[in-house]
Amino acid sequence: MQPGSATAEDPNVGAYVSFDTHSDPVVQATVGTSFISIEQARANLRAEIPSWSFDRIRAQLKSI
Numbered sequence: 001m002q003p004g005s006a007t008a009e010d011p012n013v014g015a016y017v018s019f020d021t022h023s024d025p026v027v028q029a030t031v032g033t034s035f036i037s038i039e040q041a042r043a044n045l046r047a048e049i050p051s052w053s054f055d056r057i058r059a060q061l062k063s064i
Contacts (some may be wrong), residue, residue, distance in 0.1 A: 006038075028054050 002008075019027045030052050032045030049057065 017029075021027060030045055030049060032041035032043075032048075034040035034044055
């Protein structure tokens with residue numbers, strides 16, 4: 001993938017992100033994935049975690 005591009009096609013496509021954590025070292029993020037489309041990735045994210053809270057999700061995972 002090239003900087004600034006929104007899509008890429010290849011058997012080994014990946015992604016990375018970086019954050020400036022100098023002013024605030026806490027980064028909270030959600031990631032939606034789909035092999036169909038960006039819109040489907042967004043829909044998957046909304047369906048799987050409709051009201052995202054790091055602390056709530058962490059507590060749910062610890063209870064499994």
